[in-house]
Amino acid sequence: MTRQTSLLYLDGVSVSFDGFKALNDLSLVIAPGEMRAIIGPNGAGKTTMMDVITGKTKPDSGEVYFNGVVDLTGEDEASIAELGIGRKFQKPTVFESHTVWDNLELALKAPRGPFATLFHIISGAEKSRIEELLTLIRLSDKRDELAANLSHGQKQWLEIGMLLAQDPKLLLVDEPAAGMTDAETMETAELLKDIARTHSVVVVEHDMHFIRALGVKVTCLAEGSVLAEGSLDHVSANERVVEVYLGR
Numbered sequence: 011m012t013r014q015t016s017l018l019y020l021d022g023v024s025v026s027f028d029g030f031k032a033l034n035d036l037s038l039v040i041a042p043g044e045m046r047a048i049i050g051p052n053g054a055g056k057t058t059m060m061d062v063i064t065g066k067t068k069p070d071s072g073e074v075y076f077n078g079v080v081d082l083t084g085e086d087e088a089s090i091a092e093l094g095i096g097r098k099f100q101k102p103t104v105f106e107s108h109t110v111w112d113n114l115e116l117a118l119k120a121p122r123g124p125f126a127t128l129f130h131i132i133s134g135a136e137k138s139r140i141e142e143l144l145t146l147i148r149l150s151d152k153r154d155e156l157a158a159n160l161s162h163g164q165k166q167w168l169e170i171g172m173l174l175a176q177d178p179k180l181l182l183v184d185e186p187a188a189g190m191t192d193a194e195t196m197e198t199a200e201l202l203k204d205i206a207r208t209h210s211v212v213v214v215e216h217d218m219h220f221i222r223a224l225g226v227k228v229t230c231l232a233e234g235s236v237l238a239e240g241s242l243d244h245v246s247a248n249e250r251v252v253e254v255y256l257g258r
């Protein structure tokens with residue numbers, strides 16, 4: 011795939027912290043509509059890669075393009091969010107003292123990026139959008155519940171719904187299954203598969219049952235670059251992947 015036809019294009023990206031290369035000539039291409047799983051040992055550079063995509067960290071060298079033409083290295087975090095790249099951090103950050111419905115309503119009205127919310131009358135179209143999101147995130151029957159009363163997994167789903175309310179083109183999801191029960195983990199894989207029907211998704215995760223359930227192309231990072239890429243079976247059969255990651 012060429013840069014022009016890609017959704018996300020990283021080529022030769024390097025980032026150093028005090029001489030240590032967190033990313034080392036990393037190249038990775040995500041197609042429009044694709045969901046990609048990223049695996050790799052601690053310190054492989056997964057978070058740094060997400061930081062580069064979202065503008066939190068500027069690469070020392072390399073190209074980072076969104077939608078084929080937008081040079082993300084020239085944009086700040088707010089404008090990258092505005093371009094339609096949403097990021098879900100590991101820890102859920104929902105408004106605990108608001109209901110599930112109100113959290114989604116606030117997210118729907120917020121401009122993309124850092125929240126700056128204003129209350130005004132909600133339209134019929136906005137109500138149906140919230141209903142749709144509630145169904146997608148499996149929280150229709152919890153709509154009037156305070157977010158504080160949700161389980162950890164449900165809070166993660168709510169936050170995913172809040173990101174989707176901003177209609178991102180690309181959703182970056184950092185370890186969504188961490189701290190979840192097995193049932194929640196499997197339901198989260200189904201949820202992301204539903205989301206991937208209409209969005210591009212990059213998901214970082216260590217849980218191999220979860221990765222298998224996603225059934226998508228996998229990239230294994232190690233020492234700041236791509237170690238192996240392909241189906242989970244292909245990547246799992248790679249000796250170096252077993253050595254540095256799976257065989258731990």
Ligand SMILES: Nc1ncnc2c1ncn2[C@@H]1O[C@H](COP(=O)(O)OP(=O)(O)OP(=O)(O)O)[C@@H](O)[C@H]1O
Pocket residue numbers: 027028031032050051052053054055056057058059
């Ligand atoms: N701001 C920073 N200053 C110095 N070193 C950093 C900084 N951020 C990351 N690093 C180092 O860069 C390397 C890559 O870290 P990164 O967090 O990207 O890895 P990761 O693959 O996300 O790991 P994990 O699975 O543990 O989250 C690590 O060795 C880390 O200590």
